[in-house]
Amino acid sequence: MTALIYGATGLIGSQLLSLLIEGSDYQKVIIYTRKKINIENNKVKIIIDELNAIKKYKNDLKADHVFCCLGTTRKKTPDKKEYYKIDHDYPLTAAAIAIENSCKHFHLVSSIGANKESLFFYTKTKGKLENDISFLPFDSINIYRPSLLLGARREKRNAENISAKILNILNPALIGPLRKYKSIQALTVARAMYNQSLNNAKGINIFLPEELNKIA
Secondary structure: OEEEEEOOOOHHHHHHHHHHHHOOOOOEEEEEEOOOOOOOOOOEEEEEOOHHHHHHHHHHOOOOEEEEOOOOOOOOOOOHHHHHHHHHHHHHHHHHHHHHOOOOEEEEEOOOOOOOOOOOHHHHHHHHHHHHHOOOOOOEEEEEOOOOEEOOOOOOOHHHHHHHHHHHHHHHHOOHHHHHHOOEEHHHHHHHHHHHHOOOOOEEEEEOHHHHHHHO
16 A cells, blocks of 8 residues: 655654554555655655645645644744644645545544634634545545644653643543543554554544554
8 A cells, every 4th residue: 555644754743654664554655744854765755845835746645545644833833824724724635635636545633622613723723624624525534633742752842741741640540531631652643543544444533542542
């Protein structure tokens, strides 16, 4: 099979890329990235350009499974219009191109609390994206909703680092309805995505942290 990753330099995307390269299930991995990525592997094809240029590479973006790990932060992208483009418009464009290229399986990293009716900009944007992609005629749409991600980031995020340390202490106390707020390793999410891609499950499938741990 062929895999296509958007956001392969991010926390989840980089872990997923390693799994796809190391595994034997995918013979080719296409990466669309804004940043230079140092990988030398015969399985990998790298396309470097801005996200607003995705459409012009349509013929180079053909894959059996498309994995979208795109996302930004308010610190990196304080302008709400630009933020919305990165977290909604570009992933939706990627999904539309996948449909044009006859891809049947789409995998989307979203967020816990995603809801198009949310009062919070971040979770509302994620919810709108989920909703819009759900109308596209994929055989399989897999949506992954992790809580706070753990793992080594390239850039420092002091607030998230502090939150992660606090949640690591609180995790055992998060039971019942609160279980979905447990922090989760980015590698665990990546493994769940990889394993789920081999299931070829039909329909729209949404995975919260507890399910992600089981699938991984």
